[in-house]
Amino acid sequence: MEKEVVWVNGKLLSRGEASVSVFDHGFLYGDGVFEGIKIADKRLLLFEEHLDRLYHSLKVFGIKEPMPRQDFRQVVLDACKASQIVNGYVRPVVSRGPGDLGVNPNKCKEPTVVVIISRIQLYPKEFYERGLDVVVAKTRKTPKECMDGSAKICNYANNTFAIMEANKAGAQESIMLLSDGRVSEASADNIFIVRNGEVWTPTLSTNCLPGITRAAVLRIAKEIGITALEKDFGVKELTGADEVFLTGTGAGIVPVATIGGKKVGNGARQVTNKLMETYFARVPQMSTPYE
Numbered sequence: 001m002e003k004e005v006v007w008v009n010g011k012l013l014s015r016g017e018a019s020v021s022v023f024d025h026g027f028l029y030g031d032g033v034f035e036g037i038k039i040a041d042k043r044l045l046l047f048e049e050h051l052d053r054l055y056h057s058l059k060v061f062g063i064k065e066p067m068p069r070q071d072f073r074q075v076v077l078d079a080c081k082a083s084q085i086v087n088g089y090v091r092p093v094v095s096r097g098p099g100d101l102g103v104n105p106n107k108c109k110e111p112t113v114v115v116i117i118s119r120i121q122l123y124p125k126e127f128y129e130r131g132l133d134v135v136v137a138k139t140r141k142t143p144k145e146c147m148d149g150s151a152k153i154c155n156y157a158n159n160t161f162a163i164m165e166a167n168k169a170g171a172q173e174s175i176m177l178l179s180d181g182r183v184s185e186a187s188a189d190n191i192f193i194v195r196n197g198e199v200w201t202p203t204l205s206t207n208c209l210p211g212i213t214r215a216a217v218l219r220i221a222k223e224i225g226i227t228a229l230e231k232d233f234g235v236k237e238l239t240g241a242d243e244v245f246l247t248g249t250g251a252g253i254v255p256v257a258t259i260g261g262k263k264v265g266n267g268a269r270q271v272t273n274k275l276m277e278t279y280f281a282r283v284p285q286m287s288t289p290y291e
């Protein structure tokens, strides 16, 4: 039988039992890193890539590795096996650990490790057909000088402000720009545009997350003969694009129907549909069975 499980510092618990200290700097200051891994048909999608990024994030933020990467890998596999969840989501979180009330992390001796195995809340099927409504957020993306976006840190305040703007407008997602006007990413997804048959996604210099789905889409596009470039662009190119789509572990590839209430292109979505078809068909071969 499928059940949600939470691994906390070596113990496999239920949702109700799982807890961490209120003095944990992950709770007090968002001082931690995390991942989101999709379980598709009892397989972990792009599992090694997510583990690599988790360990990269730990390094960027100077959080002590709680265990060797291979042991972490086994913890995730064992927790998935205990859950027997067929289609769901793994959320590993490593925080700086419990310390005192000061911001200084020097009192945080041991990182806290949590691995949640749960069900996923995907966009409903209709959004893959109809497309999402998005807005361009007024909230700007945190620049690299303030926070290294190559790491997936637990502090999502910036993204939360952006998605609240979307909620207010009755949209589902928000596109974030850098202060110089370049498009960076959505609040929880990477962004791609299609112009004259070419696919563009912002470069990592925009401080967007190096999305694992983004990388897979760039790879797949090249393999099936679509020109796919990492190339920066502004709002003009975004709103004037023939097609726009978002990518992320949870969403996969999801088309954008409107930006700020204006329809994207003529709604034909030839390139997006081709990429969606190929990407979703390849999910099994990009995944690792958990048992």
Ligand SMILES: Cc1ncc(COP(=O)(O)O)c(C=O)c1O
Pocket (backbone or CB within 6 Å): 036, 159, 185, 186, 187, 188, 189, 190, 208, 209, 210, 211, 212, 213, 214, 247, 248, 249, 250
């Ligand atoms: C801010 C942000 N950008 C992009 C993504 C997509 O990244 P990935 O494809 O690795 O899930 C995510 C998803 O977690 C995200 O939170």
